[in-house]
Structure formats: structure tokens, C-alpha cells
Amino acid sequence: MKKLLFLFIAGSMLASCGKKFLETSPLDRKTIDAFYKTPADAYQGLVSAYSMLDQDGYGNILLTSEIASDDAFGGGGNADQGLNQWDKFINMNDINAAAWSKYYTGIYRCNILLQNINGVDFKADSTTKHRYIAEAKFLRAYYYFDLVRMFGNVPLITVPLEPGNYFIPQSTPDSVYAQIATDLKDAASNMPATAFGSIPSGEYGRATKWAAESLLGRVFLYYTGYYGKQSIGSVVSKTDATAAIEDVIQNSGYSLVPKFNNLFRASSDANGFAGQNNQEGVFVIQYTYLGLGDANQNNGNRVQVMIGIRSQVLGPYYKGWGAATVNPALYRAFQNGDTRRTSSIISIDDEGYSADYTLGDQAQYTGYFIKKYTPINDKKPEDLGGNFQWDNYDNYPVIRFADVLLMGAELNLTTNPGKAQGYLDQVRDRAFQDQAHRVTLNNVQQIMDERRFELALEGHRYWDLLRQGVSVAKSAIDNTGATAAFNVTFRPETKGLFSIPETQINLSNGTLKQNTGW
Template sequence: MKRYTLILIAGLLIASCDSLIDVQPQSDISTETFFRTPAQIDQAILGAYGYLQTLYSGTDWNGAFVMLEMRSDNTTYQFNVDNRGALHAEQIDEFREQSENVVLQFFWQTSYQGIYQTNVILDRIESVNYGNNTALKDQHIGEAKFLRAFNYFNLVRLFGGVPLKLHEIKTPSEVYAEGRASVDEVYAQILSDVQDAVQKLPWTYPAEQAGRATKGAALMLLAEVHMTRQNFSEARAALEQIVSAGIYELLPDYAEVFNPASKNHPESIFEIQYSNNYEGEEADWIFQFAPFNSGCALMQGPCQGSRQYAWNIPTRDIIEAYEPGDLRKDVSIGWYEDPSNVQYDVAIGDSIPYVKKFAWPFNALNRTNENWPVYRYAETLLLLAEALNEEGRTAEAEPYLNAVRARAGLAPLTGLSQEEFRQAVWHEQRVELAFENKRWFQLLRTGRALDVMRAHGEQMRQISERMARENAYQIEPYRLLYPIPLREVILNNLEQNPGY
């Protein structure tokens, strides 16, 4: 897929610096001169994808992994007594965040920026002349609706009911939210958008456009929505369409799934595109995830003068979750060994674990080349196995689970009861998709977040005198939703989530 070109429309967001959707104009383009050709619509679509880049990578310590992975029992952070500037990310890990937390504000604001971009596209596209190329028009509508649904799906799971903005903002009065839509209303809109995207998107694109949302990506989003809503038969139907299409397959080598030299491979259904060929388009995962005291020891490229942030440090719990002989463990988790590490509470002996699956060679300081996987075929198979089991069809589910286990070098599981299979497939999802921003959502949709995280919190307080002293991980039911960012509560008069 070519470089994301951010096309933001100026002149529409009068007073937007105080609004729900705080988009700063990037050019002198206006709606009066833009959105006249399919090529311009395409540029705007690429801009909408660009917000996913921003959302997932963040700026040093507010990427999506903080709210989606560090929130769970999979990862934590290495406490740095000499750098206390990222306290808000630490608070999310320890369930101590409040509504003024800037990580929450960043996620909310960036998501709504992406939503706003798609709203403008969808409102303007009917006036654009596509000639006889209805397939391209359908593709553009499908991409915009997929991206809008994806952003709203993230928001509703993290915050509950949220403002439902579906049209272009043309006047200052339209900037402000009209309250929060209910959870059911948000899900109804998500389903409407994603179902239309399924109908309109193609299965594949030419190689130079790889990375755009496809019918497979829309079906995965549809299936995940149904799984979250406990609509297992509808989820199964969507997942079976992906399998029967015959387009996707498991790569033989788990490590190759994450190799930037193999981007958009046959296992990939949707991944967020990054490139170190363009300024501002690069990833930097190893710099964010390496222990802060590791220097250049873990780097596979230029690192002199670089800084490591030590986020997303694997917990003892995820390390112990891998079965003996699981080939995925050494691909996913690496170790920084140094005698001085014993002073850090995340160390095991003299070694600190780090997320290794996103650590690959690079050729420029702070600029790496890994995409971020959102949907892959392994997840399709595991969700299909789960859905079938929930329908009472456990024997039919076994081959899908065991296909993923076989690649990991593990023996097949057979003859399990429904409950035994349920636990097995949840475990398999955890280790197969570890550190890919899936765990917190999985805990929420399966109803296990409170029990799992309370047990995890107890373990963390036993490991860390600092966390015990600070009484971290005091997890009450209301904390299964994040607080609405304080800025939005004040400026848009939004009702705050209970407990905050």
C-alpha cells in the first residue's frame, strides 16, 4: 500500500480546539476545492488509514498497546525512578487512572479524528463522478465504513456508550456532542457499517495496494463484533466465509508472520502499515519495548543516542502460560541479561523480558519497518473454534484449534468437554496473539476480566514492594470501562462513567 497521505480539510473546524474532535488543519485544501474526483477521495481514504498508524504507535508512551495490552495480565512496565514523565501510562497498567489521563484523551481524540475523516468522505462521495467505475466507488465506501466501524468498536468496548457522530461537521455548533449514545445504539451503527463494508469491499487488491481493508478484514470485524455480543452463530457464519474463500493460510513459520520482509503475507487479513522509507511513516516498536537500561544491546540497527522506554514488558504470568515446547515463546519473548537487572521488579534473576516479535533489523535511528497485525488467519481459526464450541459442536471445532497448535509444535487436543475446550481455546488465543493488543478485549468479552486481573494484581503486589506499598491493582467492577476523558466531559457536557 502506498504511503498514507493525510488529507485534512481546513475551514470546517472553527473553534475545534475546544471540541470533541480536535483536528488541526494541515493544508489550505477546503471542501469547496476537494472531493471532486475519485483520486481525491482515494487520498482522503489513505488519510483515514493514517489515523490508525497514529493510534497504534502513539508518541513514545501513549500508543494503543498501553490501553489494550498493558491493561491486561500480559504485560507491564519497567519502573524508571529517574524518569517520571509518563506516569499516566503507568496508572493505566495499575488501574489507577482518572479522567484527566492524557493516554485516554489521546486514544479518544485520535479515534474521533479518524471517524471525522470517514464522515466527510461518506457525506461527499455521492457528488463525485465515478463514471462507470462503480466497483471503485463501492470500494471507497466500504473502506470508509470499515474504518468508522473499527474506530467505534474500539471506543464502545473501552468507554461504553459514546457520542455517535455520523456526518461532516460544517458549522461550529455541530462540533459539540449531543450526549452519549447507548451501547446498543453504537453497536447497531457498527453492524450497519461493517455489513455494508462486507458487501462492497473486494477480497484482494493489486500488490501495490496491499494493506487496504478487504472483504476478509470486514468479515473479521463483523465476526469479532458478534463474538463480543455473544452472537456465536452469526460470528461462525462470517468466519466460515473467510475459511471457504481459500485466500488465507497459516504461514509455516510463526516468526515470519512478523518479519517486515514478509509484510501482507497470506496469513495477514488486515495490518496497519508502517514504512521506514518515509519520514513520519515508520514504526519504532523495539525502542518502545526494550528495557530502558539495555542501551544498544537488543538493537539490530543504528541506536547511538537512542532512548528505550520499557513499555509492554511481558509478565511472569504470560511467560508461564506457554506450554513446554511451544515454538512461539522464543519468537515472542526475548531476554536482556545483565547483573544489574536484579534491582528491577520486572526482572527474573538477572534478566528482563521484552516483546521480541516486533524486534527486527532496521537501518535508521528510531525508524523500524514492522507493520502491526490487526487480524490474521490464525485468529480466524481460533475464533471459529470458539464459536463452534459455544454452539455445542466441540468435535467440529477441534481441527481449527489443532491447526494453530500444530504450527506451534504442540500435540493436538481431542476428546475435550465443552468447558475444557472453552478454556483451551481461550488459552490458545492468548499465547498465539500475545502482545498484539488482543488480551484486554478477550478478557472483557469472555467475562473473566475481574477474576483474572484481581489474581494478577495480587501476584504483582507480591513481586513488587513498590506496587504493594502503592496499593496498585485495586480492581473494582467499574474499572472494566475507562473514564470518559475529563476534557470531553467538560466541553461536551458528557455524563461520566460510574465510579470516576
Template sequence: MKTKTIYRLLLAAGAVVTVSMFSCNKDLDKTNPNSVGLDQSFKTAADLQTAVNAAYSVIKSSSLVGREWFFVHDLRSDDVSTGGSQLEAPRAQILNGGTQPSNPVMNSVWNALYTAIHRANTAILKGPGVTDNPALRDRIVGEAKFLRGWAYFDLVSMWGKVPLYTLPVQSFSDSKPRSSVDSIYAQIIQDLKDAAGNLPGKSGYDAANKGRVTNAAANAMLGRVYMQKGDYASAKAALLLIPTTGADGYSLTARWLDNFEEEHEFNSESILEVIFVDKKTANFNWGGQSVGDVLNGNTELTTVRNQEYCPVAWRNLIPSDKLINEFENSGFGATKTDPRFSWTVYQSGDKYNNGAETLTDGDQNGNGSTFHGTAKKISWRKFMLMYKMSKSAMGFYPGGNNQRLIRYADVLLMLAECENELGNSAAAVGYLNQVRDRADVLMPHYPTAQYPTGTKDQVTKAIMHERSVELADEEVRNIDIMRWRIKGYYPSIAPEPLSYFQKNRDELLPIPQAELDNNPKVTGDQNPGY
């Protein structure tokens, strides 16, 4: 007899979990005759599609893009402030820089990212054995490699060294130690390159397959990854592969708000979206995923973002004072007031519900803001459904508004940064001005009185400004902050964005306590300062 802890892999959950601790002998260590092993599964392209659908499913679940993902990204940025005491303690902990290894919001994102990786690994492993439909097989493996690369980029950028799994975990002995940041980036880059080579353009998918990743999405992510590594030449090369003409081409929409409203999903600017469905009910997929989600990646899911940030709902996070004062305003030294301000945020006096209702201070639960020295109630407008819904309908309403993960405006701004870092400041300014030339934005070209562009540092400051106002609350600001911090741009070009920041601690989140407890190859290997 001996005492040991038995761990078992749940393929559906995609994680190693403790089952029980008990005394046993060898006679009890038997294979479950009712289980189906990997060697018996995923024999056809249709089977492979089930595996990759399951990876998509966890990405749109409440543990990731449906809820906790946007919280973790936003709370690590200077785009947001607390809406008031209604912000739950674990979220306030991240916002205020006091994140603990046991933080459940952070842990939820970590676990879900590894779940998505496990499911993608299954499709990638089994792909070579599928022969019934080689074209579909190759596309599915390309999708899986993109999703694995996307997940690992979130992990490495927020936690640094993490365990690197490229095969499905089938037993406790498969546990991995933390890999080097360089090796993780090398895997991400290879995955995204492979994906770009096997994925079609957007015209290669019919209406039933909208939302699947494309070669443009792979190249855009590849550009983002290279930039985070400081390899701007490779980033530029990848970004320039994104087509701008023909059936697979991308361009800026004439109307800026088309990027954040349900009626204009999958428009000319949208490179990657996570699909959500309005179920016309108050039901939300709390707790991540149901059994149905695991078995069917097409299960309809809603996003609770419309509830969490909505001015007349929970209003847990609001735009930060720093952000609302970043927009150019003719009353404070600019030639023209940037129209993107009134499309990014609501403030008291604004109309909503197709113009039928007026937002008041009393409607907006919690904290106020300070706009150029004046106290105001200001809330998020991006991705909210108030533009077409009444206050009474917004009591609790999870929405179906797709989350746009990558859009062409971001590609142009990434190219601007690449050109500036490569010594081509004039080309960088040209890309910035393309974004400002959108038909309904038409902001004055750089250089302006507030943003001269005579030096590389001045262009960098203009890039920082333009990314802030164009991409506010699109979950890229914290990634920008980390990249610019590494380059030493704080405080030489701009002040450190996070007031709580402590060097050699707050660059990264803590490794979750559950990982330290359950993975013996990680035990004791915590990030600095925690």
C-alpha cells in the first residue's frame, strides 16, 4: 500500500486537476474501459474541426473574451478607472497593482488560455494522420496554430516565462517547467508563420464560417508579436503582407462607429472578431463553459461586456481621466475637437436609444471624472448597446456585439511605429495621417501645434497619442505600455502610465498559486516581487 495524489487529464476541460488523495495499490491503477484515447480519436477532417471548434469555444467563453480577458487587459492599462465601490475586490486588486497569486480573475484567464492551447494541440497533433480531406485538414491545423500562438502571446506578455506545451497533456508526468521567454516567442512566431501559410483570406470562408482566422489575422498577429520583441523590420514585413485590395483586402471604414456596433460586424476594417450572439434573454454563460460548449464549438455565447461597462448598468469600469483628457479639443489648444471622443465615451446630456433618451448624472452609478478640471459623469460608449436600447431594457442584458480583436486601423498604427523605429519618420507620419483621414474623423494632419514631428521622439509621442485615442479600451493599451516601458520611453518621452508601478515587480503578473501548488516543476518559481 502507498499514499499518492492521483491526477487525471480531462480532455474536455483541458487542464490537469486533482481528483483525490487516497491509499491504493497497483491493482487499482487501471485504464478506464469507457474512455476514448487520443490514438482512437480524430480520424477525419470533420473530427479535427470539432477539436479546433472547442478551442474557439473557450476563447469566447466568460473565462476569456466573453468577460475576464477584457478585464485583465484593461485593468493592467491606464485606459480605465474604477466606476466605484461596485467594482469587485479581485478586479480592484489588479487595477491598483496589488494582484496576488490567488487572484481568481487572473487565474481564470490563465486556466482558459491553457485550455485553448490543449485543444489546439490536439488538432495539431492529430492533423498529419487525417487523409480524407487534405485541404480542410491543413486549414484546420492552421487555425489551431494561430489560436495556440495567440494564447501563448497573452501568456508570455503578461506572465513572462510560462510552461510551454506543444502536445496534449495526457498524464501528470507531462507537466512542464517554465520555458524561457525567447523559446516561447520562437514557438509563437513559428505557429503564426505556419498559420499564415495555410489559412485562406476572408473570401475563402462562406457565411457559416465567418469568424475563423485568416492569413491576414495571422500576419497582423505576427507583426504585433515581432514588435513586442523589438524586431521592427520583421514586424513591418509581416504587416505589409496584409492585402488592401481585392476580395481579401482591408480598408478603413468611412464611419468610425461601424467598428463597434452589431449591425456592422465583419466590415472592411475588421481583421479578427470573436463572435457573440444576442439570445434576447438575460442568460449569460457564467462559469466558463457548459458540457455543450465543450462538445460543440459553435454553441452560441453572449458577452457580458455590455453589462460590466454600460453607463446605465453596472458601470464597473469607466474611462480614466488621463484618457478623456488625451483627446484633442479646440477649447484646450487644438485646432479641432477630435470627434472620436464623443464616439468613445458617453457623458451626461448625450442622447441614446436612437435619440429617444438622454443620459443624466443620476443614470450613471458610481464615480465621476475630471475633464480638463471640470467634474463630469463620463462612461464608456465603445461596444455598448445603448445606442439602440432603452434604459429599462438595460437592467441586465448580456449582448451579442462581436469583440473586434484586430482591425486595420491598428495595422496602420503598428506600421507607423515600425517605420519610426527603423528611421523612416516621414513614412511613419504618413501612416498616422491615414488614420486621421477617415471620412468622418478628418483630424488635421501631423505635425500639429500640440504634436510636432521634427524628431524621432516627437513622432513617437504622436504615435502614443494616436494609438491612445484611436484604440482606447480595445485591450491593446497594456501591451503598448509593456513594449514602450522595455524601450525606455518612460519617463523620457511620456510619464510612467501606472501610478503604482514598481520596477522588477509590476512588469509581470504573478504566476497563479494553483500552478505553483499543482505543478512540481514550477513550484517555487514565482515572478520577482511576489
């Protein structure tokens, strides 16, 4: 029987692994009918929903959106033409299929858990039951947010589909965002308000009330900016979003790591790395080397190998594919004294590697590579029994506390400018390691500029441009380089949306319609 790729059968839902609470044995030998009897069953179902966070480098929105932004080009090897689809806004053979399948598989697993959890005997432990439900709703909202940002009009599926009911029409973005906001509000209300310092280490990576409130703020700012709305329907107002972010800032226990460079292994001082799950990571995707060379485990951070310096080891940096070469304009845009420049970007010349660097088949070489997540030669996967292609293990902080502070500054800018100023000051003081570089906050553009530097190459810039307007995105992204390889023309007719995978359209029996401009 024909099924769309986004509607995975139940037998696929129970394989999972990861770090700490994600480290489980595959459970693909049970059917749903024989499952969901005990709290342990429900926990494994929840883990299966989390496990989709780790899937596939080409399906990772971090890589996709950085290449699509003005801060990075496609890069990779000369034969890696697929990366150009994101960089140059051209249509190429089904490049977004990995993301579509990843997110709808994650949504399916959340829906399965939510449909079956009432059949689990939790005895008197209703707290655990409600927490599992809340985490599943958070994950469903997270997956849908990435989908709707990328593709706009997507099918909204909140229950597992019955046989014969596979051709679901696309919903309006308004409907999808309302569901996302509803899920996040429900999630925040049913998760424990445990401050960071009291979270058991074995639970790092699990969604919390603070993650749900932070994501709600991000969703609100993107939706109201991109679509020019005042609220997310009747579900979330600006007052609601502001209160959520304020709760995180005041009560979550999260804080800034004192030195920006110590957020990332590749830029940290000797013994200064703050750790994979430090006080700044409000929601952090967990990766591990424990796949030990087995690509099917999907344990490792595939983006790391994709962005590493292509095919060579230079100083502390380990080899990779050379994807997402950094635009020199970003490197030059940082102010003198801003520690974020050298912590975020590898400069081949400024770090003294020009004599040793070999161009090889690197495409769109700029002299700059992403440092934040680049593989490093110390305790690399091979040293730990893994493979550098599959088993890089640095976590990805999807939401950092610095991002929350900047959202707080943006939301409070017109209603409480003093508070907004204080939040911006915290971020800049850390960046420059002094108070002499503070600026008087007068407008939202200052916050957008600060976001560009603070969150550089972490997957946020493209969406920050789009929520300021398609014309703003085009002005920033259009590029004329010294050679044609760097010529980029943003096509406003696409409205910044990506092409829906052709395989999905072909399987949909005419239900799915391609986005305008593709």
C-alpha cells in the first residue's frame, strides 16, 4: 500500500540512542499493540521521539539555514553540488527530502506516544505521565516549527494516521503555528520548574519548562515578524511571550558562561571548556561517539564533519568536508575587541595556517571556516573507538541563555527599555570582557545586529533576516563575488521558503502543492 514518506509505519518508531537518558538498546522487535503497557514502555516511546533530533546532517536545519543566509556559502567539494541549492536558491534533486522525513518521523513518534499513553498503568504516578506528555508535545512543536519555517504550507498531523488516510492536505501556517503555540503552552505548564543547578546530569538533553518557554518566545517573534501579525491567533500574545521569556531569565537558574570562547571545544582555553551541558544551554541536542562507527546508530553530530576543514588537519582542527565556508564579510563585521569573532570563525591567514593549507577540491574557498562546531584533533572519534564520519560528539545548544536575553531585550524594547538595555548589556559585556563597549539601545536593529554576532553560525541568522522582511533578507543575502562561484541572488518570489521534496509531491496523489518560485 502506498504511503507518503512522512508517514512511517509503527515498526520504525522504537529504535533510538543518544547520551545519558538517550542511551538505550534498540526496541524494534515489538509492535505498538504489544507495547505501551508500563511506564518503562512509555519512556522508551519518548526516547524514540527524542532520537530524531540526531538524524542526518543533510536534514539538519542548522546547516541548511546557515548556507542559505548571508554568513556562509555552500562550500564542500567541487562535486558537492547539492549544497548550492541552499546557497544559490536553485532547485536541485530532492535535496530537502532528509529534513522532511526526519521531522515527520519525529512528529509521528510523538503522536504515537500521545495516542497510547492513557493505556499505560502509571499507578499513582500522574506526575511522570504528565511530564512524558509534556515532553512529547514540546518535541512535536519543535519539529513542526522547523518544518513550517522551511516549507510554509505543510500537513498538520496530530494523531497517527489510519490505513487509507495518508493523503493529508497542507494546512495554513496560521493553523500550524497555533498548534505549535498550544503544544508549547501545555508543555510548559506540565514540566517541573527545576532550576538548572538542580537538574540531574542523567537528564541533560530532556526538554524542560524553560526550554518550552524559550521556544515559545522564539516562535512568537518569528511568526509575528515573518507574517506581520500581532499575536499567534488567540493562543499567544506579546504579553504571554514576554512573560515566558522573563520567567526563564529570572527563575531558570541558567546564566552566561563567563567567557564566550569557553562555550565551544574548538575555541576554549586550555582546560577552560565549560562542558557539553553547561549553564548556558537551555535546550541542548545530545550527541555521542557511542555509535562506534555504525552509521545506522545516528548517534553522532554529522554537521561537525560536514563543516570541518576539507580533508586536512591544521593545528588543533580535525578534517571534514569543508561545507558552509564563512563569508569574509561576517569576519570583518565584528568590532575590534569582540571575542566572538575568533571564537566563532577559523581564519586560515590570521591563525598562521596559510603556508600549510592545501586547497585541494574545496569549493567556494574564502579563507574562513566555522569554528564553533568544527572537529578538533584532541579526543577525536577515532581515539574513542569511533569513526570521524559518523561519531563526532559535540552537543548542539539549540537555545542558549544569551539568545533568551536578546529575545527579552527585543520583547521589552518599547514597554520596558531599561530592562531591555540591561539584557543587551549582559551579552555585550561578556563578548568584550568589559563594560566600555556598551551601546545605548534605541531600536530593534541594534538587537538584530547583536544577534548576528552572538549567535553567528548557529542556525539563526537566516530566520532573523526573514522575520525582518523578505526585502531585508534579499538585501543582506544577495552577493556578487570576485568569481561567479560567489554570486548569490535571493529570489523573493520564494518568500524564503524551501522547495518541498519532489518525492513527497509525487507520492501525494496531487495533495501536496509545490511552494511558489520552485
